[in-house]
Amino acid sequence: MSPNPRSAPRRERARAATIDEIKQTALALMRERGTVEVRFTDIARVMDMTPPALYRYFADRDELVSALIKDAYEGLGEAVAKARAEAPPGDIAAAWVAAGQAYRRWAHEEPQQFALILGMPLPDYAAPPDGSTSEAAGRAMAQLSSLFVEALHQGRLGPPRIREVHPAVELCARIKHEQHEVAVGPAHFQAMMHAWAALHGFTSLEANGHFAWMDPEARDALFLGQLRLAAEAAGLPVPA
Amino acid sequence: MSPNPRSAPRRERARAATIDEIKQTALALMRERGTVEVRFTDIARVMDMTPPALYRYFADRDELVSALIKDAYEGLGEAVAKARAEAPPGDIAAAWVAAGQAYRRWAHEEPQQFALILGMPLPDYAAPPDGSTSEAAGRAMAQLSSLFVEALHQGRLGPPRIREVHPAVELCARIKHEQHEVAVGPAHFQAMMHAWAALHGFTSLEANGHFAWMDPEARDALFLGQLRLAAEAAGLPVPA
DNA sequence: CGTGTTTGTTATGGAGCTTAACGAAGCTGA
DNA sequence: TCAGCTTCGTTAAGCTCCATAACAAACACG
Numbered sequence: 001m002s003p004n005p006r007s008a009p010r011r012e013r014a015r016a017a018t019i020d021e022i023k024q025t026a027l028a029l030m031r032e033r034g035t036v037e038v039r040f041t042d043i044a045r046v047m048d049m050t051p052p053a054l055y056r057y058f059a060d061r062d063e064l065v066s067a068l069i070k071d072a073y074e075g076l077g078e079a080v081a082k083a084r085a086e087a088p089p090g091d092i093a094a095a096w097v098a099a100g101q102a103y104r105r106w107a108h109e110e111p112q113q114f115a116l117i118l119g120m121p122l123p124d125y126a127a128p129p130d131g132s133t134s135e136a137a138g139r140a141m142a143q144l145s146s147l148f149v150e151a152l153h154q155g156r157l158g159p160p161r162i163r164e165v166h167p168a169v170e171l172c173a174r175i176k177h178e179q180h181e182v183a184v185g186p187a188h189f190q191a192m193m194h195a196w197a198a199l200h201g202f203t204s205l206e207a208n209g210h211f212a213w214m215d216p217e218a219r220d221a222l223f224l225g226q227l228r229l230a231a232e233a234a235g236l237p238v239p240a
Numbered sequence: 241m242s243p244n245p246r247s248a249p250r251r252e253r254a255r256a257a258t259i260d261e262i263k264q265t266a267l268a269l270m271r272e273r274g275t276v277e278v279r280f281t282d283i284a285r286v287m288d289m290t291p292p293a294l295y296r297y298f299a300d301r302d303e304l305v306s307a308l309i310k311d312a313y314e315g316l317g318e319a320v321a322k323a324r325a326e327a328p329p330g331d332i333a334a335a336w337v338a339a340g341q342a343y344r345r346w347a348h349e350e351p352q353q354f355a356l357i358l359g360m361p362l363p364d365y366a367a368p369p370d371g372s373t374s375e376a377a378g379r380a381m382a383q384l385s386s387l388f389v390e391a392l393h394q395g396r397l398g399p400p401r402i403r404e405v406h407p408a409v410e411l412c413a414r415i416k417h418e419q420h421e422v423a424v425g426p427a428h429f430q431a432m433m434h435a436w437a438a439l440h441g442f443t444s445l446e447a448n449g450h451f452a453w454m455d456p457e458a459r460d461a462l463f464l465g466q467l468r469l470a471a472e473a474a475g476l477p478v479p480a
Numbered sequence: 481c482g483t484g485t486t487t488g489t490t491a492t493g494g495a496g497c498t499t500a501a502c503g504a505a506g507c508t509g510a
Numbered sequence: 511t512c513a514g515c516t517t518c519g520t521t522a523a524g525c526t527c528c529a530t531a532a533c534a535a536a537c538a539c540g
Contacts, residue, residue, distance in 0.1 A: 035362075035363045118448060118450070119360055119448060120351060120359055120447075120448055121448060121449055122275075137450045137451075137453075161469065161472070166457070166458065166461030168457035168460075169461050169462055171458065172455060190465060194462075194469055196441070196445075197438060197441035197445060198441055198466075200441040201437035201439065201440040201441020201442070204440065204444050205377075205437060205440055207360075208361060209361055210376070210377045214412050215408050218409045218411065221406030221408055221409050222409055222433055222434075225402060225430060229473050233473070
């Protein structure tokens with residue numbers, strides 16, 4: 001064992017650390033400038049490197065952005081999952097509020113990342129080829145779906161306030177059900193989508209500054225109202 | 241009147257036409273490439289001009305984008321107003337559906353313009369200094385508000401499904417009321433915001449491709465369900 | 481017509497992305 | 511230890527685009 005047997009992994013770790021530093025620097029610059037645009041030149045300058053050096057780690061700028069998008073998907077998913085896990089166990093209403101607040105808070109704190117994954121898709125970014133077209137959609141649905149399942153098991157899932165489920169929607173629900181992505185019936189599937197849309201709408205408008213004329217306290221209250229309304233319509237226990 | 245007395249206006253008209261052509265070309269390129277980015281070089285090439293010529297009409301690229309944003313505000317506002325006007329007069333439910341469908345259709349047909357005004361704001365674009373921070377928000381509110389007023393006058397505006405209105409929200413509603421931007425009470429003000437958020441959430445998710453895995457027919461049905469739910473919660477007549 | 485304005489051109493500079501060519505450092509194995 | 515390979519960084523250079531400057535043509539108007 002003349003050299004270090006972990007020498008190769010060490011180099012890999014250094015590489016991983018550099019990749020991470022690049023991404024973190026890119027995020028910091030995005031936050032600083034309030035844009036999703038990011039210049040290789042700036043990243044290099046902050047990192048005390050020359051721009052071409054970055055090409056050892058990312059083939060081009062799009063590849064960096066793709067990596068940032070992937071991270072953002074995970075970041076949002078984790079934030080929501082963590083909030084749900086930290087809510088009082090068994091309390092569906094609290095879990096729904098916690099998840100919604102996490103979604104909103106993440107969007108508010110990371111508007112650039114939020115725009116990256118849920119705003120207009122980049123022209124050339126291809127979703128990771130591992131299946132799911134939109135990972136964020138998948139995660140959101142999974143989080144929501146499990147909430148409904150938990151409520152069902154507790155016998156606290158009421159009928160959603162939906163007049164009738166259109167056959168096409170029912171078909172979609174069945175497909176999702178067979179893919180084990182959604183474990184509830186068609187009516188609750190539709191209710192889930194409505195709840196997600198309402199949550200996302202408020203979040204998106206607020207994150208993009210269209211509620212800036214409102215008092216923060218009013219925004220908070222309004223958001224809670226939106227969550228209550230969605231829960232009520234979906235047949236979930238209504239938060240206090 | 242040796243030359244044409246309207247000769248000066250003629251030149252102005254030519255200028256206006258060129259400005260319009262630049263903007264239309266920019267929009268066409270945005271649609272074609274699926275981006276909000278637009279290159280002066282490309283616009284000039286399409287218009288058989290050289291890039292510097294464009295600087296006779298717009299000081300820089302940001303000024304062009306600002307003009308496009310302003311147009312987009314108007315485009316969305318007009319689309320919604322037109323749809324409302326064409327709905328059967330006096331039928332609140334139909335008007336709500338028509339307005340919502342117009343909002344959704346416009347976002348679907350012009351995702352770039354939609355992103356421009358309701359997506360992440362550009363870093364350096366300053367809202368037109370004539371007051372309203374977000375014109376789109378103002379227009380949307382005005383459209384919604386007038387819908388509620390009409391329902392009220394018809395005696396068909398029920399109580400919104402809202403438990404209690406938070407004092408901060410009530411204050412916001414009063415301010416808006418005094419500014420003559422919203423002519424309904426606090427509870428219905430809150431209901432309006434909820435309705436707008438739900439409408440916008442579905443529209444935004446769909447326009448950004450996050451419902452692409454769904455059948456178009458299912459999306460249509462889902463959207464209608466969302467509108468019904470929002471109307472019901474707001475105390476508006478519920479569409480059929 | 482002659483003058484000043486408008487609108488276009490070509491020439492030029494500067495910034496950013498990206499590739500190519502090269503050098504320094506570190507791992508690897510005799 | 512030392513030669514060879516890989517990795518990582520540099521400098522040099524080309525391309526594209528934004529933007530300004532300087533200049534030429536078209537045009538309104540007295």
